[in-house]
Each structure stands twice: as structure tokens, then as C-alpha cells.
Amino acid sequence: MGGALLRIILYAAVVVLPVAAAAFLGESSPSVLHEAARSMALAGFMILVLQVVLAARIKWIERAFGFDILIRFHKHMAVFAVLLLLAHPLLLALSGGGWRLLIGLDLPWYIYAGKAALVLLALNVLASLYQDRLRLKFEQWRSLHAFTAPLVIVLAFTHSWVAGDDLETASLRTIWLVMLCLAVPVFAYHRFFRPLRLKQRAFRVVEVRPEAEDVHTVKLAPPEGEEIPDYLPGQFHFVTFYRGRGLPVEEHHWTISSSPTEKGFISSTIKNLGDFTSTIWMTKTGDRAAVHGAFGRFSYALHLEEKDLVFLAGGIGITPLMSMLRHMRDTGDTRSVLLLYANRNEDQIVFQKELSEIEAGGRPALEVVHVLSRPGEIWQGETGHIDRDRILEHCGELKGKVFYVCGPPAMRQSVVTGLRELGVPDRAVRLEIFSFLD
Amino acid sequence: MRKTDLKRTTTGVVIVITCIVLLLGAFRALVRAPAGLAEKEAGAALFQETGCTQCHYTDSRETRIGPGLEDLFERETLPASGRPVSEENVRRQLESPYENMPSFADELDREQMNLIIDYLKTL
Numbered sequence: 001m002g003g004a005l006l007r008i009i010l011y012a013a014v015v016v017l018p019v020a021a022a023a024f025l026g027e028s029s030p031s032v033l034h035e036a037a038r039s040m041a042l043a044g045f046m047i048l049v050l051q052v053v054l055a056a057r058i059k060w061i062e063r064a065f066g067f068d069i070l071i072r073f074h075k076h077m078a079v080f081a082v083l084l085l086l087a088h089p090l091l092l093a094l095s096g097g098g099w100r101l102l103i104g105l106d107l108p109w110y111i112y113a114g115k116a117a118l119v120l121l122a123l124n125v126l127a128s129l130y131q132d133r134l135r136l137k138f139e140q141w142r143s144l145h146a147f148t149a150p151l152v153i154v155l156a157f158t159h160s161w162v163a164g165d166d167l168e169t170a171s172l173r174t175i176w177l178v179m180l181c182l183a184v185p186v187f188a189y190h191r192f193f194r195p196l197r198l199k200q201r202a203f204r205v206v207e208v209r210p211e212a213e214d215v216h217t218v219k220l221a222p223p224e225g226e227e228i229p230d231y232l233p234g235q236f237h238f239v240t241f242y243r244g245r246g247l248p249v250e251e252h253h254w255t256i257s258s259s260p261t262e263k264g265f266i267s268s269t270i271k272n273l274g275d276f277t278s279t280i281w282m283t284k285t286g287d288r289a290a291v292h293g294a295f296g297r298f299s300y301a302l303h304l305e306e307k308d309l310v311f312l313a314g315g316i317g318i319t320p321l322m323s324m325l326r327h328m329r330d331t332g333d334t335r336s337v338l339l340l341y342a343n344r345n346e347d348q349i350v351f352q353k354e355l356s357e358i359e360a361g362g363r364p365a366l367e368v369v370h371v372l373s374r375p376g377e378i379w380q381g382e383t384g385h386i387d388r389d390r391i392l393e394h395c396g397e398l399k400g401k402v403f404y405v406c407g408p409p410a411m412r413q414s415v416v417t418g419l420r421e422l423g424v425p426d427r428a429v430r431l432e433i434f435s436f437l438d
Numbered sequence: 439m440r441k442t443d444l445k446r447t448t449t450g451v452v453i454v455i456t457c458i459v460l461l462l463g464a465f466r467a468l469v470r471a472p473a474g475l476a477e478k479e480a481g482a483a484l485f486q487e488t489g490c491t492q493c494h495y496t497d498s499r500e501t502r503i504g505p506g507l508e509d510l511f512e513r514e515t516l517p518a519s520g521r522p523v524s525e526e527n528v529r530r531q532l533e534s535p536y537e538n539m540p541s542f543a544d545e546l547d548r549e550q551m552n553l554i555i556d557y558l559k560t561l
Binding site: 008026043 | 443447462463467
């Protein structure tokens with residue numbers, strides 16, 4: 001947590017740096033509104049540039065927060081930047097610039113550059129927030145984002161460089177140039193060079209195994225002489241399949257279902273959700289896949305002192321938990337784990353056999369409870385959903401237990417509400433929020 | 439880090455940044471800016487400190503060493519060179535004087551010259 005705080009303070013300090021420099025070194029005017037307008041633009045620009053850094057999957061930053069949290073922070077800061085940058089022209093108009101600045105047409109080109117940056121930025125943020133409702137596919141949204149984001153920064157840079165009085169001072173020009181020299185390489189590395197490098201060192205698909213209805217495990221092995229990058233059980237990675245045969249080449253992230261104790265391969269267990277994943281079954285042994293990992297903080301390995309765990313899984317949400325259970329099995333771990341595993345029917349249960357083997361093996365001390373919402377006629381086990389009462393019934397004493405929740409949004413929501421009603425403190429609930437866009 | 443922490447962190451970061459930005463903006467406007475009146479005083483002070491008063495009266499047109507500068511900006515032409523009265527020509531006098539006055543090009547920066555010119559306008 002200390003590391004996280006340090007990084008947050010660093011972030012805020014960088015954002016306000018040019019405002020401080022301008023306040024002490026720049027020319028000043030006696031209007032508070034005017035100065036507020038200028039300061040907001042300076043801070044807003046810094047946030048924009050730092051967005052590139054936040055999104056670039058830099059391990060040093062990600063490690064402290066987890067990728068899901070980091071990307072949400074990126075999103076919140078985008079909204080903040082829009083507000084600051086919208087306030088900039090409004091306050092300038094109020095502080096003497098007049099409404100001509102906002103609605104006039106005979107304005108210099110660099111004012112138009114600023115306006116264009118603002119409009120593009122706002123559209124970009126709206127597209128990201130309402131990606132679902134706009135029916136943008138992830139890949140479409142991503143291309144759009146990767147195109148508009150740098151454009152916004154270039155326009156904002158030009159606008160401030162030419163129009164900004166503060167940008168006449170050497171200190172601010174230096175900050176601006178340093179930020180540009182930071183953002184451009186980071187962006188280029190993240191979007192072009194790293195993907196290229198990963199493609200050159202692509203993994204090979206060594207097995208595609210059907211696990212359950214519409215679910216396949218894809219096993220990947222690193223190229224000759226290379227190691228699998230370190231990962232924790234429960235983490236996820238980004239994979240781009242290069243399969244040829246007219247199949248789409250898109251980068252997606254999946255949980256790693258194998259355990260780092262399993263040598264020579266890394267696997268993801270993927271369910272057909274109707275999007276890109278509907279092509280997974282067409283993947284063949286020998287296909288290539290660029291792998292970028294590992295990310296996330298959803299791992300018991302980060303909390304080894306906790307000995308009494310409850311895993312609450314819904315459907316394909318079992319995968320990070322399976323990785324952890326395999327890891328516990330292979331390391332002979334003796335902690336106790338209760339797994340409540342919800343599915344629609346028998347055919348959808350993934351890893352059923354291996355789970356009962358681990359349960360029988362006694363390491364970890366695992367108890368598996370399957371809960372089916374629409375079981376077949378011969379089902380002997382529990383029916384319904386994982387809710388408050390079922391958790392209470394199986395856990396007994398809740399105190400001292402730590403809950404790992406992974407599943408579809410509706411299940412996650414009801415489980416989290418249930419746990420809250422039962423008085424389980426937030427800090428004893430670990431969540432994997434797998435989609436970056438909700 | 440969890441989602442509740444994220445909310446708290448985001449709120450914290452937003453509040454801290456907004457406050458610092460506004461405070462620094464206000465500081466700049468209220469503390470640093472030589473506002474209206476203060477600006478005139480600053481100009482008068484500078485006129486004195488730089489030594490203009492040694493050679494120029496400001497309350498008459500009589501010559502001391504150089505010509506008196508009362509109502510300077512209400513005249514048509516500058517007293518010695520006869521050039522039209524304008525900010526430009528006064529600045530020119532300070533940077534590369536017409537005849538015997540020392541140059542202040544090294545001593546005063548542009549901002550300070552503007553302060554002095556603004557002060558001369560009030561005479």
C-alpha cells in the first residue's frame with residue numbers, strides 16, 4: 001500500500017508541476033478567473049499526457065494497483081481532464097475574453113486547434129464510457145482510441161505552445177517538451193514496438209482441449225530457449241493469436257488457468273461468448289500466439305498468511321481460482337478452501353474431474369460445492385444460485401475467512417451484496433473485475 | 439487495491455489537484471500580480487530607483503538635466519527629439535537615447551520599461 005501511495009503522490013505532483021512553475025515564474029494578471037482558467041488548462045494537459053503512461057501496461061506502475069484498477073483510474077482521470085479543459089475556455093470567456101472566444105468564427109488557427117482537441121477528447125471519452133450502448137466492438141473501440149488519443153495530445157500541445165502565454169517561459173517549455181519526449185516513445189513502444197517484439201517471440205499452441213460445453217483450454221509453449229515469464233496463480237495475460245486461415249488477429253486478455261508450477265506451458269481456458277472467442281475452437285496445434293503478461297493482483301500468493309479461503313465462482317470465472325488451486329496442489333499447501341461453483345447445468349461445469357481429484361488429494365483442504373441453476377433430472381447436488389443464505393449455510397463462521405469472487409457481472413454483484421449484508425468487511429472480499437470497460 | 443479504495447483514491451486525487459490548481463491560480467492573481475494601483479506605485483518606485491528623477495522633474499516641464507516630463511503623454515511630440523509621443527518612441531529613448539541621456543537597455547527589462555511607461559502616462 002505504501003508503494004501505491006507513493007505512486008499516487010508522484011502522479012499528482014507531476015500534474016500540478018507546470019501550474020506551480022507558472023504561478024511562481026510566469027507573468028501574472030490580477031484576475032483570479034483568468035489565472036484559474038490558465039492553471040486548469042496546464043493541469044488538464046498534464047493529465048492527458050500521463051494517460052498514455054497509465055495505459056501502457058508499465059509493470060512498475062501496474063504492480064502496485066492491479067491492471068483493472070489502473071485502467072479504471074485512467075478512465076476517471078479522463079473525465080476529470082475533460083472537466084478541467086472545458087472549464088478553461090469558459091473561464092477565459094468569463095474573465096474578459098468575451099463570448100466571441102467561444103462562438104466567434106474569426107479566431108486564429110491555434111484557437112481552433114484547441115477547440116478540435118477538446119471536441120475529440122470529449123468524443124473519445126464518451127465512446128469509452130458508452131462503448132456498449134454505441135455497439136462498438138472492443139477491437140473497433142480500441143482502434144478508434146489509439147487513433148484519437150495521440151491526435152488530441154498533438155492538437156492540445158500545439159494549441160498551448162502557440163496560444164499559451166505561460167508557454168513563453170523557458171521552464172514551461174521545458175516541461176512541455178519533456179512530457180512530449182515521454183509520451184511519444186511510451187506510446188510508440190506500447191502500440192508498435194512491444195507487439196512487434198512479442199510477435200517475433202511468439203509462443204506455439206501445443207494443445208487445444210475441449211473442457212466443457214463451449215469451453216476450450218489453449219496450451220501455449222514458449223519458443224525454443226525462452227522461458228515463460230513469471231506469473232502468479234490467478235493473474236491474466238494478453239494474447240494475440242496469429243493463426244492465418246482468415247481468422248481475426250486481435251489482442252484479448254484471458255486469465256491464466258495453468259499454475260506456474262506446471263512447467264513448459266501456460267494455458268488459458270476460454271469460453272465462447274459470441275465475440276472473438278467464438279473462433280477459439282478453430283485454433284490448431286502449431287498456431288502462433290504473442291503473449292504479454294502477467295498482470296493483476298487477484299492471487300492468494302500475494303496473501304500467503306491467509307489460511308481460510310472461500311472461492312465463489314460463476315461459470316468461466318473458475319479459471320483464476322483453478323490456477324490457484326493447482327498451485328496449492330502442486331506446492332502441497334494445507335490451507336482450507338471452500339469452493340462454491342455456480343453453473344447453469346452439468347455440461348457447463350469446467351474442470352469437474354480435476355476439482356474432485358484435488359478435493360480427494362487433501363492438499364489443499366478443499367471442499368467443492370456445485371450449484372446448478374437449471375440441472376438435469378438426475379442432479380443430486382444443490383440447485384439455485386450463490387446467494388447470501390447459501391454462503392452462510394456452507395461457511396458457518398464468516399470471521400477470519402477471505403472471499404475470492406470471480407464470475408459474470410450479475411453473479412458478482414449479488415454475491416458482493418450478499419457478503420456485505422452478512423457483515424463481511426470489504427477488505428476480506430477480493431474481486432476480479434475482468435472487463436476493462438464496465 | 440480494491441474498488442472502494444479506487445473510489446477514495448480518485449476522489450482524493452481529484453480534490454487535491456483541483457485545490458492546488460485553484461490555490462496557485464489565486465496566489466498568482468492576488469499575491470503576485472501588481473494589481474491596478476499597485477502597478478502605478480511600482481512604476482513610480484522604479485522611476486525613482488532607476489535614477490530618472492536625478493535628471494527629470496515629474497511635476498513640471500522645466501529642464502533639470504533632461505527635460506521635465508509633466509503631461510508627457512498629453513503632448514504631440516517628445517521634448518528633445520521632437521518625435522511623436524508614443525510608447526514605442528519612449529521605449530526607444532530608454533534603449534538607445536536621442537543624445538546625452540544614458541541608455542537603460544541593460545538595466546531595465548521589457549516588463550520594467552512598460553511599468554515606467556505606464557507611470558509616465560499618469561503624469
